[in-house]
Amino acid sequence: MERYNRNIALIGQDGQNKLLSAKVLVCGCGGLGSFVIANLAALGIGNIGLVDDDSVEISNFNRQFLHNTIGEKKVLSAQKWINTFNPEINTKTYETRLNISNYSDIIKDYEIIVDCFDSYESKFLLNDIAVKEKKILIHGGVSEFYGQATVIKPGTPCLRCLFDYVEDNVPKGIISPVVSVIASIQAVEVTKQILNLPNTLEGLLLTYNGIKNEFKKLQMNKSSDCICNY
Ligand SMILES: [Zn+2]
Structure with a gap:
């Protein structure tokens, strides 16, 4: 527990125990995935699932710092990184592209899903799965100097309500x-969900503009036309 004493100073032993028993699925082990996985491992999230079917390419190295061997499957190098950094964490790898016929076996063991996919096609698929299966989805997206994040839970607006x-x-x-x-x-939003902390990004789209140094919180509204309603 000495490893976590700065965590515990903030969230208590109880809080740390909750992190240690949490189950979080990271979808995408690329850029967002690298930084999310590193943070989850440092927090001591006890059970981390890794989904990705990609292999490492040299052009990944400007941002995907968990990987260092060209051609290696990203789920495997991410798992190795976690094992070296914090061997107490249980990891499970899913070397596959998530789709409508394979998702249920993959997501069933996890309460929280983190969207680190890099295409909107995959992000919308994950959104639809999370809404249908009543999971907590922590969405993030990045392009150029801009980014966005939100939290989707049963009853809240989803990505399809927005776009x-x-x-x-x-x-x-x-x-x-x-x-x-x-x-x-x-x-941070994963942590707040596990510890039941207030002021989450449920129903809010947080946008980041790195050029202007600007964060905005935009209210999301539930759409009656959202295809997830049907
Ligand atoms: Zn919706």
Whole structure:
């Protein structure tokens, strides 16, 4: 427990025990995933699931710092990183692309899902799954100098309430410090959900503009036309 004594000074032994017994699924082990996973491992989240079907490419290294071997599966290098940094954490890897026919076996053991996917196609799929299965979804997204985060829970507005559809264009530029801002916010929101702390991002879209040094909290409204209602 000495490892966590600064955590415990803030959240108490009770709080630390809750983190140690929590089960969190990280969907995507790329840029957001790297920083989210590192934060969850430092917090002592006791059970971390890792979903990704990608292998490491050299162009990942500007932001995906858990990985260091080209060609290695990202779930495996992320798992190795966790095992080295905090061997007490239980990890489970899912080397697959999440889809409508395989998701139920993967998500059933987790209370909280963190959206670290890099395409809107995957983000919307994850949104629909989380709403249907009544899971807590911690959404994050980054592009260029901008990012956003929100928390979706049963009864709150979801991504589909906000956007009908977002086209995945040619990959835009993306830099590590902006990714780490949004990933850190996601990890704070994971902590608040596990510890039942107030003022979460439920129903609020937090936006970050790195050029202007500006954070905004935008009210999200539940849409009666949202396809997740049907
Ligand atoms: Zn919705």
